[in-house]
Amino acid sequence: MTSNTATASEIKTKKRSARPSAFKLLARNQLALMGAVILALVVLIVLITPILPLPDPDVTNPAQRLLPPFSDGHLLGTDHLGRDLLSRLLWGTRVSLAVGISASLVAALFGSTIGIVSGYFGGRTDNIMMRGIDMLMAFPYILLALAIVAALGPGLMNALYAIAVVNIPFFARNIRGVTVGIAHREFVDAAKLSGKGHIRILLTEILPNVMPVIVITISTTVGWMILETAGLSFLGLGAQPPQADLGSMLGEGRKLITTAQHLSAIPGAMIFILVMSINLLGDGIRDVLDPRLKSGALARPAPLTKIDRSDQGTSNQIADETVLAVDDLRTEFVLGDDTYKAVGGVSFDVGKNECVGLVGESGSGKSVTALSLLGLVASPPGTIVGGRVMFDGKDVYDMTENQVRDIRGGKAAYVFQDPLSTLHPLFSIGDQLVEAIRAHNAVSYRDAWAKAVKLLGMVRIPNPESRANNYPHQLSGGMRQRVGIAMALANEPRLIIADEPTTALDVTVQAQILKLMNDLRTDHGTSVLFITHDFGVVSEICDRVAVMYAGRIVEMGTTEQVLKHPAHPYTKRLIDCVPRLGEPDRRTSAIPGLPPAVNNLPAGCAFADRCDRAEEKCRVGSIAFDDLGDGHGVRCIKPMEGANV
Amino acid sequence: MSDVSDVVLQTSDLVRTFGGGRTLLGGKKPTVYAVRGIDVAVRKGETLGIVGESGCGKSTLARMLVGLDRPTEGNITLTGSDMNDLISDDRHALSKRIQYVFQDPISSLNPRKLIRETLAAPLRYLRGLSGDALEARMKELMDAVNLRPEFLDRYPHEFSGGQAQRIGIARALAAEPEIIVLDEPVSALDVSVQAQVLNLLSDLKDQFGLTYIFISHDLSVVEAVSDRVAVMYFGRVVEQAPGRALFEKPRHPYTRLLLDSAPVPGKRGLTVEDATAELPDPLAPPPGCAFAPRCSRAQDDCVAKVPDAHYGLDNHDAACFHPLNPVTTR
Ligand SMILES: Nc1ncnc2c1ncn2[C@@H]1O[C@H](COP(=O)(O)OP(=O)(O)OP(=O)(O)O)[C@@H](O)[C@H]1O
Ligand code: SF4
Ligand code: SF4
Ligand SMILES: [Mg+2]
Numbered sequence: 001m002t003s004n005t006a007t008a009s010e011i012k013t014k015k016r017s018a019r020p021s022a023f024k025l026l027a028r029n030q031l032a033l034m035g036a037v038i039l040a041l042v043v044l045i046v047l048i049t050p051i052l053p054l055p056d057p058d059v060t061n062p063a064q065r066l067l068p069p070f071s072d073g074h075l076l077g078t079d080h081l082g083r084d085l086l087s088r089l090l091w092g093t094r095v096s097l098a099v100g101i102s103a104s105l106v107a108a109l110f111g112s113t114i115g116i117v118s119g120y121f122g123g124r125t126d127n128i129m130m131r132g133i134d135m136l137m138a139f140p141y142i143l144l145a146l147a148i149v150a151a152l153g154p155g156l157m158n159a160l161y162a163i164a165v166v167n168i169p170f171f172a173r174n175i176r177g178v179t180v181g182i183a184h185r186e187f188v189d190a191a192k193l194s195g196k197g198h199i200r201i202l203l204t205e206i207l208p209n210v211m212p213v214i215v216i217t218i219s220t221t222v223g224w225m226i227l228e229t230a231g232l233s234f235l236g237l238g239a240q241p242p243q244a245d246l247g248s249m250l251g252e253g254r255k256l257i258t259t260a261q262h263l264s265a266i267p268g269a270m271i272f273i274l275v276m277s278i279n280l281l282g283d284g285i286r287d288v289l290d291p292r293l294k295s296g297a298l299a300r301p302a303p304l305t306k307i308d309r310s311d312q313g314t315s316n317q318i319a320d321e322t323v324l325a326v327d328d329l330r331t332e333f334v335l336g337d338d339t340y341k342a343v344g345g346v347s348f349d350v351g352k353n354e355c356v357g358l359v360g361e362s363g364s365g366k367s368v369t370a371l372s373l374l375g376l377v378a379s380p381p382g383t384i385v386g387g388r389v390m391f392d393g394k395d396v397y398d399m400t401e402n403q404v405r406d407i408r409g410g411k412a413a414y415v416f417q418d419p420l421s422t423l424h425p426l427f428s429i430g431d432q433l434v435e436a437i438r439a440h441n442a443v444s445y446r447d448a449w450a451k452a453v454k455l456l457g458m459v460r461i462p463n464p465e466s467r468a469n470n471y472p473h474q475l476s477g478g479m480r481q482r483v484g485i486a487m488a489l490a491n492e493p494r495l496i497i498a499d500e501p502t503t504a505l506d507v508t509v510q511a512q513i514l515k516l517m518n519d520l521r522t523d524h525g526t527s528v529l530f531i532t533h534d535f536g537v538v539s540e541i542c543d544r545v546a547v548m549y550a551g552r553i554v555e556m557g558t559t560e561q562v563l564k565h566p567a568h569p570y571t572k573r574l575i576d577c578v579p580r581l582g583e584p585d586r587r588t589s590a591i592p593g594l595p596p597a598v599n600n601l602p603a604g605c606a607f608a609d610r611c612d613r614a615e616e617k618c619r620v621g622s623i624a625f626d627d628l629g630d631g632h633g634v635r636c637i638k639p640m641e642g643a644n645v
Numbered sequence: 646m647s648d649v650s651d652v653v654l655q656t657s658d659l660v661r662t663f664g665g666g667r668t669l670l671g672g673k674k675p676t677v678y679a680v681r682g683i684d685v686a687v688r689k690g691e692t693l694g695i696v697g698e699s700g701c702g703k704s705t706l707a708r709m710l711v712g713l714d715r716p717t718e719g720n721i722t723l724t725g726s727d728m729n730d731l732i733s734d735d736r737h738a739l740s741k742r743i744q745y746v747f748q749d750p751i752s753s754l755n756p757r758k759l760i761r762e763t764l765a766a767p768l769r770y771l772r773g774l775s776g777d778a779l780e781a782r783m784k785e786l787m788d789a790v791n792l793r794p795e796f797l798d799r800y801p802h803e804f805s806g807g808q809a810q811r812i813g814i815a816r817a818l819a820a821e822p823e824i825i826v827l828d829e830p831v832s833a834l835d836v837s838v839q840a841q842v843l844n845l846l847s848d849l850k851d852q853f854g855l856t857y858i859f860i861s862h863d864l865s866v867v868e869a870v871s872d873r874v875a876v877m878y879f880g881r882v883v884e885q886a887p888g889r890a891l892f893e894k895p896r897h898p899y900t901r902l903l904l905d906s907a908p909v910p911g912k913r914g915l916t917v918e919d920a921t922a923e924l925p926d927p928l929a930p931p932p933g934c935a936f937a938p939r940c941s942r943a944q945d946d947c948v949a950k951v952p953d954a955h956y957g958l959d960n961h962d963a964a965c966f967h968p969l970n971p972v973t974t975r
Contacts, residue, residue: 185752186747186748186749186752186753187752187753187754187755187756187763189708189713189745189747189753190745190747190753190754190763190813190816191755191766192713193711193712193713193740193744193745193767193820194740194763194766194767194770194771194816194819194820195736195737195740195766195767195769195770195771195820196766196770197736204758204762205755205758208755208757208758209755209756209757361835361836361837362806362835476924477699506698506699506862507698507862507864507903507906507907507908508698508902508903508906508918510906510908511905511906511908511915511916511917511918512917512918514908514915515915515917533835533836534836534908535910536907536908536909536910536912537908538910539908539909539910539911539912539913540908540912540913540914540915563910563911564911573837574836574837575910577836577837577839577840578836578839578840578865578910579840579843579865579866579868579869580865580909580910581864581865581868581892581904581907581909582868582892582909584868584869584888584889584892588840588843588844588869589840590837590838590840590841590843590844591837591840591841592841594805594807594838595837
């Protein structure tokens, strides 16, 4: 195999971090940054407290009692025993912080250990451990802490233990949940087969993957724990006189709240500042470390892809029979400093009653092309930067949001690879069909239901009347896909855009779905844009086919032309590298290397690095799409011989 | 030819059920029958292909063969020694002889570990290597799967699916096993990369004298790589034969259906089964032939009794009362 060099250079040129680093992300979050700065300041001050020129916090001086703030020598005044309040505050903050953080760490250590062990082993171990945790959780939180302190006796260390114990269940449950997800991943099985024992797997395979969650949990609980320590001290169960901590200062100040407000206001303010800054920082850390938030899943995408066109295509004539005409469509994603040209100038059309296939490898831009047609690409990060999509003679990108929404699921409908992504798990399939029908037509529920049942029958769901009451999870994969098609058919679409609708299905079910789609075409005159990577499927259902590579169409023609006389070297090799049923002796020749990354496309032909016919000319300028006659076209300067037969 | 002494792996009447038992209140928990009695034998140096559709028990079988799961009934023998004995003798004995390549190449690599650490594990724990010997062996393995040694210092997300699958193969090779179970090794890969990996597997087999058990739902891939093929349906092997014979003259109606349903480039007109045909319920296996509700040849005897078959090392047989292409080899 010769793929070595090509793959190596691919990886080398790929920038290592397309996404901003965790630290940058954190710094970008202004609230979290503010929290971090305040917290750092407080921590710095309490760290240097022992060397600051402050009076001893515990030395009483009844002569100087209850001085107000800004008194001479006592910046924050003194308390009822004449002790310096500033000194007590700083020493107290030191204690509170230390106790809060230690309690978090202790709770994290024990809670995570329980969580990881019970999540990994599952079964009886899990049952016993989790029932124990449930018992801890059955007591009201503060009552349990009080009971523990009551049993151990008051004191700061005992308060720390109490708070740690009370928080163990929180860690245990969180971590167990994550561990269960990880313990069933294939790499854990792989580690077992590599001869690793359980302990080693826990420490070297599971723990590194659980660590971010532990950090998140700690960062969101520290603030809470400081509050709880303060609470216990306030009740006189934590720090014992004369030692100061924020809670006990507050407790002492409470008794004199009417005469000397500053005694309670000052520690109160400190608690507020501390907890607030920790929580802001904790939220920031969580946002950065949580992969779901990182991928921007929570950013609500716009209802319509952002359109920022530098041009609107070139050709003007559109045949009457054409349902969909795509002209020089270009869609890009901007992630960090990279621009991914996912669709780099795609033109094709779909006639009435025609089925056009879009074939290509993963990442070639098939799905983005399909989603761009009706502005379904998520923005951000996607933008349609050029070209035109004419549906039924009108430019989709000139339409208003409402007009486009009216077409979606109306005159043009999508069928996706995973039908579960379009079916709601909590509604019966009948109800969902009714919903789809009534979104576009003013009909009564009863009429819509009748139509829903008819649609289910049309896609050959056995027993449609009763099946309409089923929920998606009660159906097999093949049946769900049929429901997905029924949804697409709900409003007699002129065009169905099907993105790998059969890829996840077994061959026997795939055959049924393909037949179903073919029948729809003959019975209802629907046009189909069918996306697949399988030339066998193309032969079965498509009239014409376009081959995509690195975001562009490299060859287009009738199914017969493209399959029997491929003109583009890539098409030829793609057909040849798949084993074919009934021809076990045919040599399958691999295509060396990998497709180029679309954020780093080479000049000239994108296939040149893998093409055995490549020459100098292939690597300069942009390669034009040449017409070979009879509707067969190719983007190659040296098309295969015998192609234009 | 059928010299039993080259058999390196054999299963007899392997059964695996999930669930079952009783609930706290004494009610019966439902039992799922995943594998319902499988007898297969593999000879040294051959590739046994196993095909079947989703949910037929392929992966459950594979996991039992490598010891990731234990059979409920029946046993597995590896060149004379019983698998249970192997496991109880020495935790590592089994993994040194039989290894596994996973379906999803990326998720079979720990995302937070360098490839170096992943690949070193079997060498260190199964083969007892360390230091320079370990380093040298890792380079050799990377070389064997056509990857550059500097890839060792990368993380899994920096690899394409095809490259990650080669690392999965290198990890399996590291244990120096006799047998490798490949569970859909190319299904997650792009077509152009599938061929790269299939060719690599075939080179490695010749180079190291390996025996493969190749599991896939893709008939054309199985046809291209297998010496013998077993077709699974609903937890059982329903037909087994040398590859050529099975694809040319299938005897079980289910095999016929599979072959007719697979689209072939350049051909049109698949046979399509009636959409209402029901699949058997794994919670309540039917008493007769599991394929009967979908079978056009079914007769009364099919639903009364389970059809039996005798699978040898070179014969062609199908578990069917009314097979197609009646017996020629036995
Ligand atoms: N939401 C997104 N954000 C950033 N990049 C994206 C996004 N969606 C797609 N891309 C990029 O666009 C390119 C084309 O992807 P697309 O999904 O269209 O490929 P495809 O041909 O449908 O592949 P497959 O066969 O795997 O479905 C890829 O490089 C992909 O990484
Ligand atoms: S343009 Fe050149 S490199 Fe590209 S496919 Fe044609 S011959 Fe190959
Ligand atoms: S045993 Fe009967 S039902 Fe089963 S496959 Fe054979 S003919 Fe069909
Ligand atoms: Mg796609």
